[in-house]
Amino acid sequence: xxxxxxxxxxxxxxxxxxxxxxxxxxxxxxxxxxxxxxxxxxxxxxxxxxxxxxxxxxxxxxxxxxxxxxxxxxxxxxxxxxxxxxxxxxxxxxxxxxxxxxxxxxxxxxxxxxxxxxxxxxxxxxxxxxxxxxxxxxxxxxxxxxxxxxxxxxxxxxxxxxxxxxxxxxxxxxxxxxxxxxxxxxxxxxxxxxxxxxxxxxxxxxxxxxxxxxxxxxxxxxxxxxxxxxxxxxxxxxxxxxxxxxxxxxxxxxxxxxxxxxxxxxxxxxxxxxxxxxxxxxxxxxxxxxxxxxxxxxxxxxxxxxxxxxxxxxxxxxxxxxxxxxxxxxxxxxxxxxxxxxxxxxxxxxxxxxxxxxxxxxxxxxxxxxxxxxxxxxxxxxxxxxxxxxxxxxxxxxxxxxxxxxxxxxxxxxxxxxxxxxxxxxxxxxxxxxxxxxxxxxxx
Amino acid sequence: xxxxxxxxxxxxxxxxxxxxxxxxxxxxxxxxxxxxxxxxxxxxxxxxxxxxxxxxxxxxxxxxxxxxxxxxxxxxxxxxxxxxxxxxxxxxxxxxxxxxxxxxxxxxxxxxxxxxxxxxxxxxxxxxxxxxxxxxxxxxxxxxxxxxxxxxxxxxxxxxxxxxxxxxxxxxxxxxxxxxxxxxxxxxxxxxxxxxxxxxxxxxxxxxxxxxxxxxxxxxxxxxxxxxxxxxxxxxxxxxxxxxxxxxxxxxxxxxxxxxxxxxxxxxxxxxxxxxxxxxxxxxxxxxxxxxxxxxxxxxxxxxxxxxxxxxxxxxxxxxxxxxxxxxxxxxxxxxxxxxxxxxxxxxxxxxxxxxxxxxxxxxxxxxxxxxxxxxxxxxxxxxxxxxxxxxxxxxxxxxxxxxxxxxxxxxxxxxxxxxxx
Numbered sequence: 078x079x080x081x082x083x084x085x086x087x088x089x090x091x092x093x094x095x096x097x098x099x100x101x102x103x104x105x106x107x108x109x110x111x112x113x114x115x116x117x118x119x120x121x122x123x124x125x126x127x128x129x130x131x132x133x134x135x136x137x138x139x140x141x142x143x144x145x146x147x148x149x150x151x152x153x154x155x156x157x158x159x160x161x162x163x164x165x166x167x168x169x170x171x172x173x174x175x176x177x178x179x180x181x182x183x184x185x186x187x188x189x190x191x192x193x194x195x196x197x198x199x200x201x202x203x204x205x206x207x208x209x210x211x212x213x214x215x216x217x218x219x220x221x222x223x224x225x226x227x228x229x230x231x232x233x234x235x236x237x238x239x240x241x242x243x244x245x246x247x248x249x250x251x252x253x254x255x256x257x258x259x260x261x262x263x264x265x266x267x268x269x270x271x272x273x274x275x276x277x278x279x280x281x282x283x284x285x286x287x288x289x290x291x292x293x294x295x296x297x298x299x300x301x302x303x304x305x306x307x308x309x310x311x312x313x314x315x316x317x318x319x320x321x322x323x324x325x326x327x328x329x330x331x332x333x334x335x336x337x338x339x340x341x342x343x344x345x346x347x348x349x350x351x352x353x354x355x356x357x358x359x360x361x362x363x364x365x366x367x368x369x370x371x372x373x374x375x376x377x378x379x380x381x382x383x384x385x386x387x388x389x390x391x392x393x394x395x396x397x398x399x400x401x402x403x404x405x406x407x408x409x410x411x412x413x414x415x416x417x418x419x420x421x422x423x424x425x426x427x428x429x430x431x432x433x434x435x436x437x438x439x440x441x442x443x444x445x446x447x448x449x450x451x452x453x454x455x456x457x458x459x460x461x462x463x464x465x466x467x468x469x470x471x472x473x474x475x476x477x478x479x480x481x482x483x484x485x486x487x488x489x490x491x492x493x494x495x496x497x498x499x500x501x502x503x504x505x506x507x508x509x510x511x512x513x514x515x516x517x518x519x520x521x
Numbered sequence: 522x523x524x525x526x527x528x529x530x531x532x533x534x535x536x537x538x539x540x541x542x543x544x545x546x547x548x549x550x551x552x553x554x555x556x557x558x559x560x561x562x563x564x565x566x567x568x569x570x571x572x573x574x575x576x577x578x579x580x581x582x583x584x585x586x587x588x589x590x591x592x593x594x595x596x597x598x599x600x601x602x603x604x605x606x607x608x609x610x611x612x613x614x615x616x617x618x619x620x621x622x623x624x625x626x627x628x629x630x631x632x633x634x635x636x637x638x639x640x641x642x643x644x645x646x647x648x649x650x651x652x653x654x655x656x657x658x659x660x661x662x663x664x665x666x667x668x669x670x671x672x673x674x675x676x677x678x679x680x681x682x683x684x685x686x687x688x689x690x691x692x693x694x695x696x697x698x699x700x701x702x703x704x705x706x707x708x709x710x711x712x713x714x715x716x717x718x719x720x721x722x723x724x725x726x727x728x729x730x731x732x733x734x735x736x737x738x739x740x741x742x743x744x745x746x747x748x749x750x751x752x753x754x755x756x757x758x759x760x761x762x763x764x765x766x767x768x769x770x771x772x773x774x775x776x777x778x779x780x781x782x783x784x785x786x787x788x789x790x791x792x793x794x795x796x797x798x799x800x801x802x803x804x805x806x807x808x809x810x811x812x813x814x815x816x817x818x819x820x821x822x823x824x825x826x827x828x829x830x831x832x833x834x835x836x837x838x839x840x841x842x843x844x845x846x847x848x849x850x851x852x853x854x855x856x857x858x859x860x861x862x863x864x865x866x867x868x869x870x871x872x873x874x875x876x877x878x879x880x881x882x883x884x885x886x887x888x889x890x891x892x893x894x895x896x897x898x899x900x901x902x903x904x905x906x907x908x909x910x911x912x913x914x915x916x917x918x919x920x921x922x923x924x925x926x927x928x929x930x931x932x933x934x935x936x937x938x939x940x941x942x943x
Contacts, residue, residue, distance in 0.1 A: 106917050113590070117811050135817060142787035144822030146829075 086370025095368035122175035129156035149199035163193030210237035223251020225491025226307035228507030234279035245287035289460025310454030325418030329451035347446030354451030356386030480510035523827035529800025530718035534561035534624035541803035542628035549612035562624025567601035583730035594756035652693035658724025673699035676711035683715025725751025758784030788822030855929035858906035873910035
């Protein structure tokens with residue numbers, strides 16, 4: 078039997094419907110009622126849980142009083158990508174998880190959706206609350222136009238510095254543009270946000286410029302007063318198995334990028350699909366290939382549901398979309414027919430004494446037309462090669478609490494440094510780095 | 522960014538938001554926290570004459586909750602400051618010195634003798650404060666001792682005490698009015714005639730917020746007994762706005778500066794008071810519920826709204842609503858609106874129908890088709906444009922009140938053929 082892979086497995090209108098937004102935006106009435114649920118806590122747990130320190134009760138109170146512009150400014154002054162984060166933050170393990178209303182009413186205030194409501198309001202009215210500070214005459218290079226790089230660039234621009242952002246892809250935005258699930262980032266949301274960030278002025282983006290190819294770190298350090306590295310993940314982990322390169326086997330991140338950038342009707346979709354991994358990328362891949370019309374989608378993870386990188390809520394989203402999640406199994410063999418994937422053999426696992434999954438020897442086979450690998454991404458440090466390069470730790474760029482690397486004039490943040498790989502943490506890294514760079518430029 | 526700086530009766534502050542004389546302004550500690558948060562000024566909690574300190578009870582506040590929300594209204598039975606006079610004076614001096622740009626007005630209440638007022642004024646003047654506010658308003662406790670509302674309810678006393686104060690101090694004198702009277706214009710005129718530089722209103726309203734049915738006593742309850750207290754918070758705002766408008770419209774007091782008080786919790790409330798002519802606004806209940814940090818939205822919200830409306834300063838809209846407050850007899854009896862229901866937005870709750878049917882003009886019909894779909898339709902000929910359906914409808918913009926162009930000219934009651942007094 079040959080592989081069953083086709084484009085447009087579903088009618089165009091059905092695919093369009095499947096890719097409509099996960100949550101409809103709050104109406105004005107919903108926003109008013111939901112904001113009235115907020116208790117305006119002192120020393121609020123939600124703010125403490127927010128990686129970017131947004132004054133959450135403060136912005137919700139402003140929605141409640143009708144000062145929605147003010148609410149958006151409260152959000153954006155701490156998190157310039159507050160709009161994206163309102164859509165994609167795993168609020169169920171951040172702000173909303175610790176909302177005191179969980180205790181009193183078993184239901185948190187929907188902080189993420191309120192954040193989106195306020196920032197949408199501002200964007201829809203074309204209000205630009207930020208302006209550049211007095212020109213400092215300092216020039217800073219930012220590598221990577223993703224959340225970390227753009228957050229850093231925006232804060233630096235506000236502080237009066239000139240910023241040049243080098244981006245290897247054709248469009249800025251990083252994972253917001255290329256990596257997040259399409260149904261979470263509809264209507265050019267990422268591009269709108271980037272335009273808003275650039276609108277403040279003082280930021281020049283050079284796309285198609287890759288570190289380690291078109292220029293190196295030494296040149297940047299020579300030509301600029303400071304450098305920020307926001308490379309993100311530039312490499313995908315491999316299974317290290319035979320047949321990993323046959324037709325039908327894909328890196329999930331590459332395919333997700335195609336979903337974001339390509340006509341959905343031109344994407345190859347298998348009848349039977351297997352996704353390997355337990356993080357948000359695996360979930361986004363599994364859900365989206367199902368929405369594109371795959372008949373059966375099985376997500377396989379080698380540990381248990383609790384150990385998954387994907388939150389319980391994300392797992393539920395996958396399950397209600399018809400994805401079957403199988404845990405405690407690891408890939409054993411990739412089976413092929415005519416140099417094309419035909420099935421994946423898995424081995425059951427058990428946790429050993431160290432809490433590591435160990436194969437039991439017992440196996441099962443999942444017939445598959447497509448296999449998506451989502452077992453993690455990594456930093457390829459090769460582009461950093463230069464006369465002097467920043468130290469790495471555990472395969473990522475080593476930074477201190479101010480995102481300062483081991484080089485005096487180089488900072489780094491986002492996925493290429495340690496920490497949770499979330500948009501919101503990347504934004505915070507960029508913001509902190511910008512403040513530290515500003516301090517360095519002003520006071521040495 | 523709009524300029525929120527404020528000047529009333531010679532007292533300046535960086536914004537119009539002052540804390541009213543009340544528990545939040547009883548101590549240096551609280552007031553400095555308020556100033557750090559960004560408040561424009563305070564009226565220090567009422568000082569009494571030197572001597573044995575005031576004694577307060579335990580159990581002092583009662584709340585009216587509404588629909589699951591706390592403190593729609595709040596009442597209190599606390600008296601004036603219970604701290605020694607000299608401590609208050611020293612702290613006022615220190616705070617004013619440390620925060621020279623903020624308004625520092627000191628509330629006063631002493632027995633009704635010229636000497637008593639003269640003495641306290643001389644002491645207060647030493648603090649460097651910007652003005653005094655005469656507390657003629659407290660409805661509980663002090664009124665039983667011939668002070669507070671006992672003065673505020675007798676215009677002659679108001680005028681006399683105000684005159685004494687104007688003789689014995691050069692500080693701006695604010696007179697704080699009690700709403701527990703029948704016509705607010707009388708005490709306001711008395712204050713004006715006595716030389717007051719401004720009036721502050723409203724003080725709290727006589728109230729019993731609830732009866733504890735288990736012990737059959739009013740709340741707050743002190744050892745099984747309760748007493749009427751002073752009511753404030755969002756529930757009193759409409760009463761205060763009306764009283765403010767009366768003073769602002771009265772030819773006698775038309776130019777008398779007003780510091781507005783009553784249920785101000787957000788920037789919109791403040792803008793409403795200012796539109797009725799208030800110079801500054803005073804806040805208490807909202808900070809007693811949430812803390813001083815609400816100043817952030819008050820300032821930011823008012824500023825954003827002013828920017829949106831093109832108002833550069835408070836003067837640009839101060840009093841702008843006064844010309845549109847009129848007497849009923851001058852309303853246009855030929856003006857006509859009728860309700861319209863947007864069937865796309867209707868969620869079929871039927872509240873518009875049942876309230877109109879039972880309590881108004883039977884102007885909304887109800888029907889149900891075979892599928893159970895309910896349709897409510899306005900009967901244009903029956904609709905008097907009362908707004909009730911529009912007010913009860915839970916969906917924004919589902920019911921609108923639309924003006925009917927009937928081609929008829931302005932006609933008020935004084936000109937109306939049905940007016941027998943015409």
